[in-house]
Amino acid sequence: MTKPDIQKLYDVTEATWPPAARFDLGPVTLRDGAGGGKRVSAATAQDGWTPVDLDAAEARMNEMGQQPLFMIREGQDDLDATLDAKGYKVIDPVYARMCPVSNLTDLPIPRVTAFAIWEPLAIMRDIWAEGGIGAERLAVMDRACDPKTGILGRVDDKPAATAFAAIHDGVAMVHAVETRVAHRRKGMGKWVMRQAAHWAAANGADWIAILVTTGNESANALYESLGMEIVGKYHYRIKA
Template sequence: MTLPRAPDLYPVIDHTWPPVRLFDLGLWRLREGRRGSGSRTCAATLREGNPTAADLAEAETAMRHMGQPPLFMIREGETALDHLLETESYVLKDPVTLYAAPVDAIATDAPPPITCFEIWPPLAAQEEIWAQGGIGPERLAVMHRAATPKTTIFGRIDDRPAGTGFVALDGRIAMVHALETRAEHRRRGMGRYMMQAMAFWAKARDATHITLLVTGANLPANALYASMGFQPVGHYHYRIKKETDEQT
């Protein structure tokens, strides 16, 4: 089965992990997020054309008016934009790999009994696991904002809360976000079990593919997904204005 390409997945990101507001301004598509909601909900992307410094300034002004530091997502082939941002004192931030796999290739063996549970809305125990992994109320608000079919998976080991993750569907593509395993329960297969559970959830809703995004620095996650049969289908990275150390 042919895997979706990176351009196919950019709209899926916006639909399954949505900003508060998405709108176009000149050459740009801008996203209004909330402080702490993550780069995906705040970064500007190029819609068309070859931007100039004046175009860049227009986007910067709009982002600052929204209370956000200037932040851009640079996708494959956008070398001119990448060069412009570098010359304007933007630094590289979070290179990301997009992975995809046919749902049927992941929804093979079911997780062990009483290991993974589909739950919406998430429980307080799941929110605690996310909080320990740096996923706070702002990112939980993104999950609640998603208007597509969605659920969370709650993972348990030895009858104790062990992990959680969020998955949402856009058309026939499912995308996983915020997969987190408690430190004391890692290396026991919890991440694999939760991914399998998400694949079965997606398959039951006629999804053809399951996808996810991973930063290059997250070596254990990259290794897990590669071992499960996920294939890289694209890359992107962010650039943030060097003058600010604000995090989104």
């Protein structure tokens, strides 16, 4: 079971949280996120780009009505420096974390604590909406590759948390983890992730991954406690 590297996780991210459309403009790939956030809207540059290519990509993003935004992947120091010189600012550095699915399937899920459900129930959509995850991001979930599922978590006999997961090339990636304010610090996060892992194992995945901003200390502490190691990182640069 070969451990996936960060380059593979970039591909898994694209498949499990896809843009509405993507196309190449020379060595730059542009994405139409349809309002689904940075992850589905950011441009990426391949080897061989030039500053002229970046200017053309910026102009096209403006034409698309999207704020110029690039994802900077590991090893793209020259791209990072060039965009910095062009006035692009760093925003939302992200860790990619991962572990074997078996790390999170060693415990059974307590009765009526977490469930894998697709399509999402109305209460799941409500919980996402409370956390700012609206129709545009739900549309991303609809576009995502199969197999996929939603996760519903319950505590104190009440709906408390939800998440989305999909599998690509043997890796289950979890997105849109959201816990209701009234039910935070009750252990919901770990059971949501463990339910996602049980579902992933049942659907043939060997690894489970998640993306989390570097500044989210509580989430990083949770995933660290579950044995999800940092595999790599990326950040965005955005034009003011």
